[in-house]
Amino acid sequence: MLDRRLIIHFDFGLLFLVLLLSGIGVGAIYSATHFGGSSTSMLYLKQLYWIGIGITGLLVAISVHYRTLQRYAYVIYAVSLVLLVIVAIGGKVGMGAKRWLVIGPLTLQPAEIVKISLILVLSRYLSDLQERGGFTFRSYGSLGLLVGLPLTLIVQQPDLGTSVMILLIALTLIFVSGAPVRPFLYAGIGTLAATPFLWRFLKAYQKQRILVFLRPETDPSGSGYHIIQSKIAIGSGGLFGKGIMQGTQSQLRFLPEQHTDFIFSVIAEETGFVGAVVLICLFGYLIFKGIDTALKTQNGFGTLVVAGITSMIAFYIFVNIGMTAGLFPVVGVPLPFISYGGSSLITLFMGVGLILNVRMRRFQSG
Amino acid sequence: MFYNGNVLEPVLHQRRLRILSIFLATFFFILVSRVWYLQILRGSFFKEKSEKQRIRVQRVLSPRGEFVDRQERTLVDTKPGFNVTLTLEDAQDLDQSLERLSQLVNIPEVELRGKIETARANGIRRFQMIRLLSNVDWPTVALLEAHQMDLGGISVSPEPLRNYRFDGLFAHAFGYMGEINGAELGREAFSEYRMGDVIGKTGLEKGLERYLKGVDGSRQVEVNSLGRIIQEMAEHSPVPGSRIVLTVDYDIQHSLEEAFGDGSGAGVVLNPNTGDILAMVSRPSYDPNVFSGGIPAEKWKELTADEQHPLTNKAISGQYAPGSVFKIVMAVAALEERAITPQELVYCRGYTKFGGRRFRCWKRRGHGKMDLHRALVQSCDVYFYEVGQRLGIDKIAEHAENLGLNRPTGIDLEGEKPGLIPTRAWKKKTRNEPWYPGENLNAAIGQGFILVTPIQLANLVAAIANGGTVYRPQLVKRVENYRGEVLKEFASEVRYDAPLSAKTLHLVTQALEGVVSEKRGTGGRVRMKGIRVAGKTGTAQVVRMKQDEEESEDVPEKFRDHALFAAFAPVDDPEIAVAIIVEHGGHGGSAAAPIAGKVLERHFRKTGRLPELDQGKAKTPVERAEGRRAVMAGGREN
Structure with a gap:
């Protein structure tokens, strides 16, 4: 039975915010894939369908008490790892990478599920440390194993964007849990020093992307072209933009992924600085709500889950917009709730479901 | 300092959360600054850039499949043809361009304007091409190229033309080609087609359309302010249509x-x-x-x-x-x-x-x-x-x-x-x-x-x-x-x-x-x-x-x-x-x-x-x- 208090504490504002962002996404996808009267793409309708599934996922994530998720965190983690292994063995290859798992009509990207399951398992492990007496030397080994297993599998897919995201999320969770900072600082410096060595493990297109990011002008017709065109699109939007569905850069299909990774360029070009800032503010408010929830939650596991998901969303926003605005290399990360794509949308909705879950049960003890 | 005790004491992780939120707030500040830099500070620079060096994606029509007889002798293929097209966005002075074109090819201006109106009614975009004239001959192509300075927005674009090598031979079985009409565009079978596309209207051309068509390619080109191509950037080659081997001898x-x-x-x-x-x-x-x-x-x-x-x-x-x-x-x-x-x-x-x-x-x-x-x-x-x-x-x-x-x-x-x-x-x-x-x-x-x-x-x-x-x-x-x-x-x-x-x-x-x-x-x-x-x-x-x-x-x-x-x-x-x-x-x-x-x-x-x-x-x-x-x-x- 649903507790009446749960409804009182349910944050309808947060739910509305997420739906509003998704709505903006559908509009932007429509604009980005609409070319002339007779050739309207149906992608925006498909996105609506994904949103429907996402809402279902959100409701599922709300209905289970987060303490139950805490109990089964290791099981969920194990299942998601198995999915990753299956993908590594027999997944569908798309754009030079093995990322997709086809189950009947559904195409799953297990790397997306891993983001949630990793947040759950790390939150469980880190909150358990409290009872076991804090960080010991062994804790570092366990954490390394928990993060390293999925990370290795995703790196070899290869999915550079998701790998970086997972690493960032894990570090954030460890940081928030109160772990000592210095060992991680040393590790970070060490990694930087080893970069030339790690470079050899990157695939040619990944090296290319990073190199081109550093000097886009050297390759205006190749990968650097994306960054240049995206900057022109955003910049030429000016203060008020060129008008919805009037963008000249984005409407010319200058980017192969303009309705996915480069959707922000479309919005910025067509609605200008005003629209871009409104969108960033909406995102900012979403992140604020997340941090607020984490601060107000009494339960260690709940706090960490919310902090993990919130930072995941924040990193996505930052990396994606940063990429389209020429701050980061092109790493294939979607803009949360806006970019076209089913897997990431479902993950995000479930993530927000978990925030809502923790938020409405934050006053319940035990 | 190393912590060995109660790591999750509320005070500590609240402090850590605050540090995190400062980090995240900084992220957002960077984003807004960057967008402000691109759109406000350098807005006019990029605006000019987007207007000057425009990137177009042009369709490269797939060559239609051939008809060959039972001994594989070609009866129908394609030959290069030329269309005269207009891109509204490139026409700074539309009236002048149309008037000049009308004089050069000796076609009344109203007829040309009619084509533009039809295209507009069908939701053509400013940067898409409108076909004004089909299959123009070489002298006309040369004439238009010579006067291109007066013809802003108007260009000559190649398009493969259906070529029946033996004219009327087997004509009724082949059928003929024609521009797709509104009713056809609405059908599922033509969802990939656009206004102005040419399709088989009768006979085998119609019946075997899905085999003959092939898949159009695309080409990214950079154009100048008159709509002329400055350079080609990338091309996806079209997939040619299938070849039909007939029973005919x-x-x-x-x-x-x-x-x-x-x-x-x-x-x-x-x-x-x-x-x-x-x-x-x-x-x-x-x-x-x-x-x-x-x-x-x-x-x-x-x-x-x-x-x-x-x-x-x-x-x-x-x-x-x-x-x-x-x-x-x-x-x-x-x-x-x-x-x-x-x-x-x-x-x-x-x-x-x-x-x-x-x-x-x-x-x-x-x-x-x-x-x-x-x-x-x-x-x-x-x-x-x-x-x-x-x-x-x-x-x-x-x-x-x-x-x-x-x-x-x-x-x-x-x-x-x-x-x-x-x-x-x-x-x-x-x-x-x-x-x-x-x-x-x-x-x-x-x-x-x-x-x-x-x-x-x-x-x-x-x-x-x-x-x-x-x-x-x-x-x-x-x-x-x-x-x-x-x-x-x-x-x-x-x-x-x-x-x-x-x-x-x-x-x-x-x-x-x-x-x-x-x-x-x-x-x-x-x-x-x-x-x-x-x-x-x-x-x-x-x-x-x-x-x-x-x-x-x-x-x-x-x-x-x-x-x-x-x-x-x-x-x-x-x-x-x-x-x-x-x-x-x-x-x-x-x-x-x-x-x-x-x-x-x-x-x-x-x-x-x-x-x-x-x-x-x-x-x-x-x-x-x-x-x-x-x-x-x-x-x-x-």
Whole structure:
């Protein structure tokens, strides 16, 4: 039975915010894939369908008490790892990478599920440390194993964007849990020093992307072209933009992924600085709500889950917009709730479901 | 410092969360600053950049698939053509551009503006091309290039044009191309198409559109402020359309076209063992090339207003009374139903009296004593009047249908007509009248209500040739993609098997051979040395004549009889079947049979059963026969 208090504490504002962002996404996808009267793409309708599934996922994530998720965190983690292994063995290859798992009509990207399951398992492990007496030397080994297993599998897919995201999320969770900072600082410096060595493990297109990011002008017709065109699109939007569905850069299909990774360029070009800032503010408010929830939650596991998901969303926003605005290399990360794509949308909705879950049960003890 | 105690004390992780939120707030601040930098500080710079060096994505149309004949000789391909297009965004001074273009190509400005309006109404975007003129010639291209400074936004763009190498050859089967219309654009099958695209409108071009089309490619180009291409950036190559291998044999088709000359009518040549169409002609024809670059209005008017219907494929949708060719069906029905024995004699005195009316034989003096063989050979009407009375229309119809009449043959072309074989029930239903016994007599000589299409006739003789199997006539052997991989193969398809006894087949075939080979036979003009040909002539009345009126050469052409001839060869092992109808040609034996003769001759020359023709010199048996017959014109057969 649903507790009446749960409804009182349910944050309808947060739910509305997420739906509003998704709505903006559908509009932007429509604009980005609409070319002339007779050739309207149906992608925006498909996105609506994904949103429907996402809402279902959100409701599922709300209905289970987060303490139950805490109990089964290791099981969920194990299942998601198995999915990753299956993908590594027999997944569908798309754009030079093995990322997709086809189950009947559904195409799953297990790397997306891993983001949630990793947040759950790390939150469980880190909150358990409290009872076991804090960080010991062994804790570092366990954490390394928990993060390293999925990370290795995703790196070899290869999915550079998701790998970086997972690493960032894990570090954030460890940081928030109160772990000592210095060992991680040393590790970070060490990694930087080893970069030339790690470079050899990157695939040619990944090296290319990073190199081109550093000097886009050297390759205006190749990968650097994306960054240049995206900057022109955003910049030429000016203060008020060129008008919805009037963008000249984005409407010319200058980017192969303009309705996915480069959707922000479309919005910025067509609605200008005003629209871009409104969108960033909406995102900012979403992140604020997340941090607020984490601060107000009494339960260690709940706090960490919310902090993990919130930072995941924040990193996505930052990396994606940063990429389209020429701050980061092109790493294939979607803009949360806006970019076209089913897997990431479902993950995000479930993530927000978990925030809502923790938020409405934050006053319940035990 | 290292923590070894209670790591999750609330104070500590609240502090850590605050640090995190400061980090995140910084992120957002960086994003807003960056966007502010790009859009506000450098906004005008990027705006200028987006206007100056514009990137366009142009479609690269896929070359349409070719049609080749059964020996893979190309009949239809594509050739480069040029369109004049307008991109609104590049036209700084639209009025000036249009005025100048109008002067240069001598087309009224209103017409050009009309095209722009239509495109706008269809939701064209500013950076998309609007086609103003199609298939312009080289001098025009050069002229426009020379004046390009006055023609901002207007450019010449290449587009592959459909090229029918042999003009009107096989035109009705190919069909023609045309611009897609609004209704078609709305259909699921055309979801990938855009306004202004050219699609197959009729015939095989239409039926095989999805194979022929291919997949368009795209090309990223950088254009300057006038819309001229500065540089190409990337290209996705188009996937060419699939190649269609037809069943048609160019040599046979060519000989059939040639033999028809200026006559109007239709002809079909089949392989009786597979149903493969070797040739198909409908006359008068048209040149599908004139449609390829958009047909001029007056040309279209001319074609549609023509009384002889050049756009109609008469081979499948022309319905004609079969005349005496129908006697093949009558003979089959009579023998199968045992309505008459092969030996029984019927006396022909030139007419039969029935129900107070005289039904004439074409030979007014009468044929005398006729058995089945002689009656077929000499096409005696009186004999078949008798057979018709004995059988009755319903039995006649039953056997006619077994041989593929009264229903479409199922050829893969639109617009096929079913023909008509009447029955009692049909007449009651459609006319609410009983069947009069006298109508059996009309039916017996292929007149009255009976209608057949040329392809049905070809199928009918093919069925006699192969022992009673009615195949679905086929135009396409297989479809191959541009790499030469076979996408689809069309096996021959049996539609019905007429239950004919060997004896019936033997008797009828023997008689049909007599039509050609015997002295009194009506089809002597296809006689060939060393090859046994079986056939049947027919002459179908166009207007009903008064009982005693004699038809003559001074009857206006459109009231003259249709001439028919259907044949197959060789009798011992048939490999080719032909049906010819010459509209208002007069007599089957003199107007239609020679056409069939030329086709058969070409076929047997090709297969080596007749000697190859020495250019011009050696006269073939057919040609010699023609010379002979020309002298003795005048005898009329039915």
